[in-house]
Amino acid sequence: xxxxxxxxxxxxxxxxxxxxxxxxxxxxxxxxxxxxxxxxxxxxxxxxxxxxxxxxxxxxxxxxxxxxxxxxxxxxxxxxxxxxxxxxxxxxxxxxxxxxxxxxxxxxxxxxxxxxxxxxxxxxxxxxxxxxxxxxxxxxxxxx
Numbered sequence: 527x528x529x530x531x532x533x534x535x536x537x538x539x540x541x542x543x544x545x546x547x548x549x550x551x552x553x554x555x556x557x558x559x560x561x562x563x564x565x566x567x568x569x570x571x572x573x574x575x576x577x578x579x580x581x582x583x584x585x586x587x588x589x590x591x592x593x594x595x596x597x598x599x600x601x602x603x604x605x606x607x608x609x610x611x612x613x614x615x616x617x618x619x620x621x622x623x624x625x626x627x628x629x630x631x632x633x634x635x636x637x638x639x640x641x642x643x644x645x646x647x648x649x650x651x652x653x654x655x656x657x658x659x660x661x662x663x664x665x666x667x668x669x670x
Contacts, residue, residue, distance in 0.1 A: 527563045527571050528607040529667040530556040533580055537600045537657035539647040546653075547645035552597030554657050558607025559622040559630050560669075567669050568630055572637040575599075580663050588663075593642055601638065602647035602655055603631045624650060 531553055538548035555575065576593055583589040592599065605627065609616035622630065628649045635646045647653050 527560060527567050527669045528558040529571060529575060530604070530607065531575065531578065531580070531665045531667060532657060533660045533663035534600075535658040535660045537655070539600065539602060539645075540654045540656070541648050541651045546648055547600055549598040549600045549643075549645050551595065551660070552599055552643075553592050554600045554602065554655070556602050556604035556607060557631060557634060558604050559627045560608055560620055561622050563622060563630060563669070565630070565633055568634045569637060571667065571669060572634060574667055576638065576641055578665070578667070580665060598643040598645065599638055600645045600647070601631075601635050602653065603627070603649045 534549070534552060534554045536548070536550050537554035538545050540546065577591050579591050580588050581590040581592065581595045581597070605618060605621040606616070608621040609618055610620060621627070631649055635644055638644050647655070
């Protein structure tokens with residue numbers, strides 16, 4: 527499982543010209559699943575994401591989590607995080623199949639929403655993602 531985490535002032539997802547999800551201050555997270563991922567890994571990654579201290583405290587140090595600041599998550603499914611680029615045309619053989627990935631994405635979103643407000647992109651849809659990056663701060667988290 528891979529997450530690309532961006533600290534944002536705001537972020538939104540549109541499908542067919544209509545906004546389907548939006549957040550104010552928080553994290554916009556691209557979420558990708560590999561062929562061997564499961565609910566146990568999703569639980570671990572949800573915990574890591576929610577405890578990731580990348581927001582500034584009163585001294586300006588990255589010392590607060592998205593939960594600490596009362597922020598939100600915008601989770602966006604992104605199978606291309608598992609692209610193999612050994613050749614000029616990416617291969618996605620390391621990505622989880624769409625049926626299982628859709629179920630695991632829903633599970634991951636539900637797991638995160640136990641502790642924080644979560645908005646989500648639409649699995650399998652062509653999405654336009656907008657964000658105002660805060661910092662910018664972008665961090666990759668992976669199960670490895």
